[in-house]
Amino acid sequence: MAKQLNDAAEKMMAGGVKPALPFDPFAIAQATGEFAFGLAMRPAELMEVQLAAAKQWGDFWTGTMAGTIGEKPRDRRFAAPEWQDDAYYRAIRDAYLLASRQLREVVSLGEGNASTTAMASFLLDQYLNALSPSNFAATNPEVVKRTKETNGANLVQGFAHLIEDIGSGKGIVQRRTDPTAFEKGKTIAATPGEVVFENELFQLIQYTPTTAKVAAEPLLYVPPLVNRYYMIDLVPRQSLVKWLVDEGRTVFVVSWVNPSEKHKHKGVGEYVLEGIVEAIGEVRTRTGTSPDLFAFCLGGTLVAIALAWLAAESRADEVNSATLIGSLVDFADMRDWSAFVHEGHLAALEDYLEGQGFIDSLELQRLFAAMRANDLIWSSVVNHYLLDRPAPPSDLLYWFEDGARIPAAFLKSYNRDLLLNNRLKEPAGFEVGGVPIDLGAIKTPMLVIALKDDHVSAWEAVYRGARDIGADFILGGSGHNAGVINPPAANKHGFWTSEGRPADAKAWLESATRHEGSWWPTWTNWLTDHGSKKPVPARAIKDGIEPAPGRYVMMK
Incomplete structure (x- = not known):
């Protein structure tokens, strides 16, 4: 143990931290200062909040002393029975939750633009998440119990884990899942297929048919850049690719390259034209039919741009239909993500990108983890550093941690043109290869699928985008990633449908019909319904370059 701690400490001291930052600390200080000043200018509202808080604390202590047991909160941090059954832990939990609610109510009074308000809320959430009593050994009943059982060995070993993780140079909490539990091409991303085409930006994978007949229209999947394509090809029982192939679909997948410095100047336009449009052409050549596109998150935004480009070039018939899953085309409402869409942050990020030519996957993972800190950071702190539990195998978390880089030119254009200035909302507000992009010109049949608990693309914002482009709409259950991976055999999550398209998303949900399952x-x-309904013989692969999942998905 001593040698392990000593080796990790030496490694930590030998490491370095990049002096440049991909965000602007001054912008954070300025936003919090403006927010505090705005609150100070509303003394009457603050007084009302203080009076309400005093009454709430009076009611809390009265109930605590009387032994009143309220309803157990739906919060995974407090799942252990002691949080509800033991008066000591229950009081700690409820006091924390009450204080958190009150602080969030204070922040909700603030005035300012969307970025300033979101920044204040984000900082408060990080503070409150860090202070949760579940994160400390003395106030977490599971840790107390474990410490008694091991005579403190869990805390000693947990501290060694902490030093080791810091010494790795990648920061803390690197063990959300067992990294050895899966192997790409064998136990995950293992649906049989072949790489049938490749260029500088992507490999195109075609999957081996398992039925004698297939639907005439092939499917082409476009993933986001930040993660590898195989979220839709996890372990076989959860693989959307395998399910589609077994349902009689010809499936193609775009597997993006993990960019290096040489891809520095590849922007949104290149990914649309050299990526998506090129892939569409290759699929049409191989099948003789225009494909049904489907895409996830940022991939869906790029598909929408590609459809508008094709429409502008009088080539709309090259795509039969498109399905966008958890994708935004209107960035007016980004919720907590607005905290990062700020001129100061964007300028700092651009300076940061100039040197290396891309944003590293680890930095992107840290950002996404911060947005779901309780699930992706603090739960790992408790399990890894306090309880000394081995990281469990999780195919979805394995995929999440297998991130990819994004080129500098792409990120600059995406951040400024799409996120900050929302130019896709304007006819001809964005250009690809000199061609103005107008989403309103898209006539291709489209279906948009949102996820109800999505923390990346709020379902209400996705709904409004779907309504603007005249797409059909489905609301799935669960979150941004887990809501996509919903095999029918699992019978989970549920979903909502409705023929109506009211302006208000909540009004849509109130009138929608809920269905069980996937x-x-x-x-x-x-x-x-949007295809020819004429099955054709299964399309055998005769000229594969290499077996799926291919080289690009293996790139570090």
């Missing part, structure tokens, strides 16, 4: 079959029925 949205996958409903989606493929939609594809069938």
